[in-house]
Amino acid sequence: MTYKQDNGRKDIISSYSQALKSFGKSLPIVLGVILLLGLFRVFVSNQMLSAVFRGELLHDTLIGSVAGAVSAGNAVTSYIIGGELAKEGVSLIAITAFMVAWVTVGTIQLPAEAGMLGLRFAGIRNGSGFVFSILIALATVETLMVIQ
Amino acid sequence: MKQMPHTGQRRTKTKKGTSYGIYFLGCVVCIYLILFFIHPGNMEKSLKASMHIFLQVCPALVVVILLMGLMNYLVDPKTVSRYVGEGSGIKGWLLAISTGILSHGPIYAWYPLLRDLRRQGMKVGLVAVFLYNRAIKIPLLPVMVYYFGMPLVIVLSVYMMLASLVQGQLVQMVERSVSQ
Numbered sequence: 001m002t003y004k005q006d007n008g009r010k011d012i013i014s015s016y017s018q019a020l021k022s023f024g025k026s027l028p029i030v031l032g033v034i035l036l037l038g039l040f041r042v043f044v045s046n047q048m049l050s051a052v053f054r055g056e057l058l059h060d061t062l063i064g065s066v067a068g069a070v071s072a073g074n075a076v077t078s079y080i081i082g083g084e085l086a087k088e089g090v091s092l093i094a095i096t097a098f099m100v101a102w103v104t105v106g107t108i109q110l111p112a113e114a115g116m117l118g119l120r121f122a123g124i125r126n127g128s129g130f131v132f133s134i135l136i137a138l139a140t141v142e143t144l145m146v147i148q
Numbered sequence: 149m150k151q152m153p154h155t156g157q158r159r160t161k162t163k164k165g166t167s168y169g170i171y172f173l174g175c176v177v178c179i180y181l182i183l184f185f186i187h188p189g190n191m192e193k194s195l196k197a198s199m200h201i202f203l204q205v206c207p208a209l210v211v212v213i214l215l216m217g218l219m220n221y222l223v224d225p226k227t228v229s230r231y232v233g234e235g236s237g238i239k240g241w242l243l244a245i246s247t248g249i250l251s252h253g254p255i256y257a258w259y260p261l262l263r264d265l266r267r268q269g270m271k272v273g274l275v276a277v278f279l280y281n282r283a284i285k286i287p288l289l290p291v292m293v294y295y296f297g298m299p300l301v302i303v304l305s306v307y308m309m310l311a312s313l314v315q316g317q318l319v320q321m322v323e324r325s326v327s328q
Binding site for chain 2: 011012015016018019020022023025026027028029030031032033034035036037038039041042043074075076079080082083086092096099100103104106109111112113115116117120121124125128129132135136139140143144147148
């Protein structure tokens with residue numbers, strides 16, 4: 001890797017060529033993840049995700065986290081699904097766990113994360129992210145009950 | 149010319165990373181090939197969806213490449229170490245939280261930049277903090293407020309920031325204990 005030098009122009013060109021090279025090495029992983037996301041969009045619908053909740057707090061919270069963890073896509077989608085689940089009477093803890101896991105745990109991106117940042121790092125980060133989604137959901141709803 | 153030492157170990161790691169990516173992409177392509185034989189319609193739909201995602205992601209990828217180039221130009225291991233390295237202290241944690249919240253685009257677009265920063269000495273715990281805080285998306289919060297109200301959004305965001313710090317410490321601790 002080339003760092004800051006005195007001869008400005010040549011320096012910045014080599015910095016960008018280095019960046020392109022580095023990114024090029026990551027491109028197969030990025031493309032792989034995008035292709036997986038395409039499969040996810042076609043095979044997993046919002047209705048399928050909503051159908052896994054059955055109105056039991058413990059079950060729904062755990063399932064919410066699992067569903068959020070294996071799902072992928074824009075965070076807004078999780079808010080919309082969460083909003084619909086709330087209308088159907090699913091507990092706020094389960095919905096919060098679902099939304100938090102959706103944005104903090106990436107099962108589909110896991111191979112990419114492991115490939116670029118290390119398997120141990122990706123494992124700990126996503127594993128703890130899953131546990132935290134449940135704890136955060138509990139803490140958030142409990143706090144809301146206290147302050148409201 | 150000041151250059152980062154290219155050790156044999158780093159070259160092997162990079163090579164390993166590249167072949168891992170090719171194997172990974174190869175596996176996904178195999179899934180598509182299988183799908184082509186059993187359900188060609190769905191394969192086509194999946195490819196179209198992937199193309200749509202790719203086009204959406206393109207601007208973020210360009211931003212990441214621009215940032216990577218800029219980082220290569222402006223930042224040396226000393227600077228990385230000062231702001232997000234082992235001795236960065238509370239400044240490093242705050243920087244990781246704020247940049248995580250402000251960053252845009254899909255999470256996987258940021259992996260190459262973070263990998264480069266790690267190689268330059270960024271604390272592994274701060275990488276985790278950055279990635280966790282990407283979950284707090286300020287432009288998307290109004291949608292969440294619409295569905296769940298302001299109190300939930302504020303409380304949830306605060307807890308998520310705190311959780312990111314716990315996760316950062318956890319990742320840091322495990323990595324440190326393994327490397328010792």
